[in-house]
Amino acid sequence: MNLPGIILVTGTDTGVGKTITTAALAAVLRGTGHSVAVYKPCQSGAGAGDSDAAEIVRLAGAVTAETGVVLQEPLAPVAAAAVDGTPLPPVTAHAERVRELAASHDHVLVEGAGGLLVELDSDGGTLAELGSLLAAAFVLVARPALGTLNHTALTLEALDARDLQVIGVVLGSWPHNPDFVHHSNRQVLGSLRVPFLGALPEQASDLSPADFRAGAAAWLNGLPA
Structure with a gap:
């Protein structure tokens, strides 16, 4: 599969399906014989049991998974770190660890926190800056519902302004019974200047890991061959 070695997964917002999309990407890459590492720079909400890395391993299978901090x-990293009294590593430290993982894996998938410009450290470093440091490509995860066209356009504009490569757009949670607005938005997103990579069914994480892995390639049928 002709995908870059380092792929950053960002979203138009929080809760749009970044973790599930990252797991599906990992499953597809593993299914084609590639070694995969997943890196989460900042994991918030651990007090409530949130662990995106653990969820990705559960769904995708044998991938290396690490969390930076x-x-x-369940707050944005800077706010959550202030409550915890925890220092945040600089974005440059995350970049160095991703490079180390890339040296021993075919692909490294980096899942951001919230949207593209959420700060990951106390100096204003964002996932966009991490992408620039790594010369990495992005997958953008969007909602199918009302408002997604503006949010998607704004994020793509921010990526373009930084000369960051975009592999394509994924709908992170496609309804079981989509309305007209969902179909309309999907049609528009499919006509953008960047590729439309596919759509994951809502509640895909409720599937068994075996069914999730079996379905991932069909959901992401727009990935480069």
Whole structure:
């Protein structure tokens, strides 16, 4: 599969399906014989049991999974770190660890926190800056519902302004019974200047890991061959 070695997964917002999309990407890459590492720079909400890395391993299978810093409150990293009294590593430290993982894996998938410009450290470093440091490509995860066209356009504009490569757009949670607005938005997103990579069914994480892995390639049928 002709995908870059380092792929950053960002979203138009929080809760759009970044973790499930990252797991599906990992499953597809593993299914084609590639070794995969997943890196989460900042994990918030650990106090409530949130662990995106663990969820990705559960769904995708035998991938290396690491988290840079674990924070207890379900807040943006800087706010959560302030509550915990935990220092945040600089974006440059995350970049160095991703490079180390890339040296021993075919692909490294980096899942951001919230949207593209959420700060990951106390100096204003964002996932966009991490992408620039790594010369990496992005997958953008969007909602299918009302408002997604503006949020998607704004994020793509921010990526373009930084000369960051975009592999394509994924709908992170496609409804079982989509309305007209969902179909309309999907049609528009499919006509953008960047590829439409596919759509994951809502509640895909409720599937058994075997069914999730079996379905991943069909959901992401727009990935480069």
